[in-house]
Amino acid sequence: MKECLSAKPAMTAQQEKMKACNTDAAGKKGDERKAFMKTCLSDKPMTQQEKMKACNTEATGKKGDDRKAFMKTCLSAK
Structure with a gap:
């Protein structure tokens, strides 16, 4: 076959x-x-400091409530 x-x-x-x-x-x-x-x-796993740095980089260009919501989701992931 x-x-x-x-x-x-x-x-x-x-x-x-x-x-x-x-x-x-x-x-x-x-x-x-x-x-x-x-x-x-x-x-x-990433340390909280590493996670914050990575999320800040990804949030470039976002402002106000959009950035706040993104950061909340990003920091609670993984």
């Missing part, structure tokens, strides 16, 4: 984590992206 060559094997947990971190790192470049990816891919 021939196996279907187009079927993709399921992603491993590490691959899924890498995909999610890459998505979250959109817009980051250079050292900022490298530091974010290192933290994101590590098994230990």
Whole structure:
């Protein structure tokens, strides 16, 4: 019997984590992206300070109630 060559094997947990971190790192470049990816891919959770820095970066351009709501959601995630 021939196996279907187009079927993709399921992603491993590490691959899924890498995909999610890459998505979250959109817009980051250079050292900022490298530091974010290192933290994101590590098994230990972000410190509150790291989380605040990452959320502040993502909130660039948001103001007032929109920024406040974003920061609340961002800081409570993960």
